[in-house]
Amino acid sequence: MAEGVSWKGRRVFLTGHTGFKGGWLALWLAQKGAVVRGYSLDPWTEPNLFTEARVGGVLEDMRGDIRDAAKLDAALSEFAPEVVFHLAAQPLVRLSYDDPVGTYETNVIGTARVLDAVRRTPSVRAVLNVTTDKCYENKEWLWGYREIDPLGGYDPYSSSKACSEIVTAAYRQSYFPAALQAEHRCALATARAGNVIGGGDWSEDRLIPDLVRGFLAGEPVNIRRPQAIRPWQHVLEPLHGYILLAEKLMSRDPEQAARFATAFNFGPSEDDAQPVGWIAERMTKMWGGNASWVLDADAGVHEAGYLKLDASRARTELAWHPRLDLETALHWLVDWYKAWQGGEKMHHFTLDQIAEYEKLSATR
Ligand SMILES: NC(=O)c1ccc[n+]([C@@H]2O[C@H](COP(=O)([O-])OP(=O)(O)OC[C@H]3O[C@@H](n4cnc5c(N)ncnc54)[C@H](O)[C@@H]3O)[C@@H](O)[C@H]2O)c1
Numbered sequence: 001m002a003e004g005v006s007w008k009g010r011r012v013f014l015t016g017h018t019g020f021k022g023g024w025l026a027l028w029l030a031q032k033g034a035v036v037r038g039y040s041l042d043p044w045t046e047p048n049l050f051t052e053a054r055v056g057g058v059l060e061d062m063r064g065d066i067r068d069a070a071k072l073d074a075a076l077s078e079f080a081p082e083v084v085f086h087l088a089a090q091p092l093v094r095l096s097y098d099d100p101v102g103t104y105e106t107n108v109i110g111t112a113r114v115l116d117a118v119r120r121t122p123s124v125r126a127v128l129n130v131t132t133d134k135c136y137e138n139k140e141w142l143w144g145y146r147e148i149d150p151l152g153g154y155d156p157y158s159s160s161k162a163c164s165e166i167v168t169a170a171y172r173q174s175y176f177p178a179a180l181q182a183e184h185r186c187a188l189a190t191a192r193a194g195n196v197i198g199g200g201d202w203s204e205d206r207l208i209p210d211l212v213r214g215f216l217a218g219e220p221v222n223i224r225r226p227q228a229i230r231p232w233q234h235v236l237e238p239l240h241g242y243i244l245l246a247e248k249l250m251s252r253d254p255e256q257a258a259r260f261a262t263a264f265n266f267g268p269s270e271d272d273a274q275p276v277g278w279i280a281e282r283m284t285k286m287w288g289g290n291a292s293w294v295l296d297a298d299a300g301v302h303e304a305g306y307l308k309l310d311a312s313r314a315r316t317e318l319a320w321h322p323r324l325d326l327e328t329a330l331h332w333l334v335d336w337y338k339a340w341q342g343g344e345k346m347h348h349f350t351l352d353q354i355a356e357y358e359k360l361s362a363t364r
Contacts, residue, residue: 005247005250006033007029007032007033007034008032008033008034009033009034009035010033010034010035010082010083010250011034011035011037011079011080011081011082011083011123012029012034012035012036012037012081012082012083012084012085013036013037013039013075013076013079013081013083013084013085013124014026014029014036014037014038014039014059014084014085014087015038015039015040015066015084015085015086015087015088015114016038016040016085016086016087016088016089016130017036017038017039017040017050017055017059017061017087018038018040018041018042018043018044018048018050018055018063019040019043019049019050019087019088019091020049020196020198020200020201020202020203020235021087021130021196021235021238021239022038022040022085022087022088023048023049023050023053023055023200024049024198024200024235024236024239024350024354025085025087025239025242026038026055026058026059027053027055027058027347027350027351027354028236028239028243028354029243030058030059031058031351031354031355034083036058036059036060037059037060037062037075037079037081038055038059038060038061038062039062039063039064039066039072039075039076039088040062040063040064040088041063041064041065041088042063045202045203045204046202047202047340048200048202049199049200049201049202049350052200052340052346053200053346053347053349053350054346054347057347060079062075066088066106066110066111066113066114067105067106067109067110067113068113069113069116069117072113072114072117073116073117073120076114076117076118076120076121076124077117077120077121080121080123081121081123081124082123082124082125082126082250083124083125083126083127083128083246083249083250084114084118084124084126084127084128085128085130085242085246086111086114086127086128086129086130087130088106088110088114089106089107089110089130089161089164090102090103090106090107090157090160091132091157091203092157092203092204092205092206093134093155093157093158094205095157095204095205096155096156096157096160097155097156100156103156103157103160104156104160104163106160107157107160107161107163107164108160108163108164108167111129111164111167111168112167112171114127114129115127115129115167115168115171115188116171118171118186118188119171119175124186125185125186125187125249125250125257126186126187126189126246126249126250126257127186127187127188127189127249128189128190128191128242128245128246128249129164129165129168129188129189129190129191130190130191130193130242131161131162131164131165131190131191131192132158132161132192132193132194133145133192133193133194133231133265133267133307133309134153134157134158134161134307135151135152135153135158135161135162135164135165135192136149136150136151136152136153136162136192136307137149137150137151137152137153137162138152138153138154138158138305138307140305142308143308143310144267144308144309144310144311145265145307145308145309145310146265146310146312146313147192147262147263147264147265147313151165151166154302155302164190165190165263168188168190171188172188172261176188176261178258178261181254181255181257181258181261182254185254185257187249187250187251187257187258187260187261188249188261189245189249189260189261189262189263189264190262190263190264191238191241191242191245191263191264191266192263192264192265192266192309193233193237193238193241193265193266193267193309194230194231194232194233194267194268194307194309195207195230195231195232195233196232196233196234196235196237196238197232197233197234197235197329197330197333198234198235198236198329198332198333198336199332199333199335199336199337199339199340199346199349199350199353200336200340200346200350201235207223207230207276207279207280208279208283208333210222210223211279211280211283211284211287211291211293212337214291214293215283215284215287215289215291216337216341218290220292220293220294221280221292221293221294222293222294222295222296223276223277223280223293223294223295223296224276224296224298225276226275226276226277226280226295227275227276227277228275228276228305228306229273229274229275229276229306230273230274230275230276230306231267231268231272231273231306231307231308231309232268232272232273232274232279232326232329233266233267233268233272233322233324233329234324234328234329234332234333234357236323236324236353236354236357237266237268237322237323237324238266240320240323240357240361241264241266241314241318241320242266244314244318244319244320245260245264245314245318248260248317248318249261260317264313264314264318265309265310265311265313265314266309266311266314266320267308267309267310267311268309268322268326269322269325270308271325271326272322272325272326272329273306273308274326279330280293281293282327282330283330283334286330286331286334287334287338323357323360323361324357324360332353336349336350336353
């Protein structure tokens, strides 16, 4: 963990707190002493992390749409936060093919609404917009993508996130330029991470939740494209990066804050890029019992090839690096779902995994 930055009493506005990553981030920030207001739609799966880990107990839980300008403006300005983490999004590639316009409305116009509300809220010092590794123009090559590489996106989801990046850059240049940092004192950054895994994700059409649903039902799980290689990382890895980056953005030194007000990649170690089939096989073994998977011959919609992030910048400038190898990350998530299945108190279980991760970060 970065030394010297305390989150105690810091006011944080978090969009997407009823979702998977937002739920983990809310628990972590609250555990650090932050005063969090969440602003999101209702959880859209049953079960969901928000309910199972009692995320609502650690923050002020507001329900609203980020496209609702009046409601969002009021929720943000009245709370007067110091930090804004923007995670609310339509995050699914396949759903984006069915509802492209809805995806652009939420991911692009929604981002503009959040940044516009920030413009009218002078208390805000740091804004972190969470996009994705998919925001890069995928050249289907072997090398890692750097923050300076061109943005793109084949499908509506990926391109909506590239647009979200461009919107953020435009707001930064137009309203919060580096040259005037000492006057406006607000730093905007974006964070790009890959496929995250961990306990409490029940999204449709994602590998881990699909496997867990099948295992729990005692049914073989249909797996598409088992050869497709993806960069996997535990959800706590990018969240750790987001926290470190936000700490830099909050710097009292305008030059320092402005220096970090750009884009950062948070990608897993090279060894943790593994085929879908490898993950399914490992998870099946770890789960035990009659867990199994079968090949789904329907390859579905276009899915981009392996896209590797170059996280040199986060490593060098934030001292961020992955703490959990893939095997350990899989163990942690299997433990989480098994504990949930066994009726354990998932609020405490989730906080325990966060504490365990913090211990690893302190010692490595
Ligand atoms: N999960 C991943 O592997 C992954 C990878 C890269 C990037 N991301 C990004 O991380 C962020 C969080 O993803 P997640 O996996 O937690 O998704 P999720 O589906 O679990 O959560 C999405 C959250 O956004 C909220 N939301 C959606 N539309 C909204 C709207 N119009 N108004 C207000 N709230 C709205 C939902 O209520 C929910 O709280 C997203 O921006 C996603 O694109 C996720």
